[in-house]
Amino acid sequence: MDRGKKTDVTQQPLGVAVVGAGYWGPNLVRNFQASDRFRLRHLCDLDVERARRVLGGYSTVQATADYPAVLADPEVDAVAVATPAGTHLDIALAALRAGKHVLVEKPLAATYADGMRLVTEAEERGLTLMCDHTYCYTPAVGRIREAVRSGELGEIHFVDSVRINLGLVQKDIDVLWDLAPHDLSILDFILPDTVEPVAVAAHGADPIGAGHACVAYLTLRLNTGAIAHVHVNWLSPTKVRTTMVGGAKRTLLWDDLNPLQRVAVYDRGVDLASPHEIGVDERRDMLVSYRSGDMVAPALGEKEALRSMVEEFADAVRERRAPLTDGRAGLRVLDILEAASRSLQFQGAVVGLRAGH
Structure with a gap:
């Protein structure tokens, strides 16, 4: 096409x-x-x-x-x-x-x-081949994508995602394949086209004897040197769904379970003077400065994500264009999942990802 x-x-x-x-x-x-x-x-x-x-x-x-x-x-x-x-x-x-x-x-x-x-x-x-990565069509994730890609947050330093709850323990797949696709598809959706994961390391545990990991942690290295971390867990007595995106200018926190303030953008962070801006003698004692600015909670729409997703499917078919979450987006998620599974088998070894999806 x-x-x-x-x-x-x-x-x-x-x-x-x-x-x-x-x-x-x-x-x-x-x-x-x-x-x-x-x-x-x-x-x-x-x-x-x-x-x-x-x-x-x-x-x-x-x-x-x-x-x-x-x-x-x-x-x-x-x-x-x-x-x-x-x-x-x-x-x-x-x-x-x-x-x-x-x-x-x-x-x-x-x-x-x-x-x-x-x-x-x-x-x-x-x-048209489209993946139903539903979270990518929520107003909150749309706002995160805008903040990241517009440069509002500055260069991305880290992404930290948590998706934990009690169950449901699956029989045929581990917690990585059950829960992590949500966070990995969101990461793929929000990052600029020039920023991508290049390697992953995964650690997991099966403390209840389910036959596969019920708790897992993924650490992804990005081509910029930044890292993204994903924590998924079937055994948590509390339900948490948060994503923090830290940038050089601002940090964004998404709490999917807080209907009153799903997204908050903090003008707070750490600045370090560049070696080019200070003298030779001062370089030994670089001063770290802490910014403590305002927090802004942007207003979000309430449109159902699935409704937006099916509309995007229709538009992509009619306009003969790639949907926002096309088949290649699904491939990139599968690449990370397979590499993470290999990493689990080798006790957290770093596994490289394919390039050029």
Whole structure:
């Protein structure tokens, strides 16, 4: 697809099918039905009765377990995949080969190699492939992206994210693959295009004998020399969802669980005189100065992130451009997750990341 060229496309609602009526599928169903940019035509699930319950008794949307029939429907322009990660490759690949645009729940695929197959297929066919990195469409994360990319915070020195709560302990994946995709997708979204992670080290523990890490810490080294840290935990008695982005000028704190002040920007920090600005004798005793300025809590909108996400999907399809969280964004997250898993296996060894996604 020529992403640099916008073409006139129909403004008729896009026909969409949702695959998966489990945890996330109903949320997609609700938002597609509420959007005037889409017409929901099918909800596909192996458990047809569950799909019918999701749709309700008065819905005209077809509940079905026949995925090939869904793909054969010429009125279906796009498919949204909300199934376990291990099934994403087969379901999404079939949709792309049927000429459908595809939205995939995080993570993009179970492995980087599978994700690359999807990205390549979509690009070769000129189709939109989008990752449902929902947090990237919240007003708060949009404000963080603006603050980082505009230079409001200055050069980024560190990012510190915490996502901890009690459960839910998963059977098939560790806490890294369960929770960290949220924070890694946010990091990928907010950083300027010239700033990227180049290596990761991960440490984890399984104190309850679940068979995989229930507590984990990731440290990412950025190409600027800055670091980003992510803490994920299934065993915390308290729920915490915070991200701090520290810059040379200001520091931003996002507390997702504080509805009264989700985002705060602090004009506080540490300054160190440059060696070029002081004399030779003074260099031995460089003075550290501490700034203690104001805190500003910017007003944020209240639009539902999923609504913004489905609208971005529609706009990307119609305008023939890459969505904000495209397949390659999903690939970058998968790259970090796989490298972090290798680091865990080798007791926290630093693992380099791929370049040029």
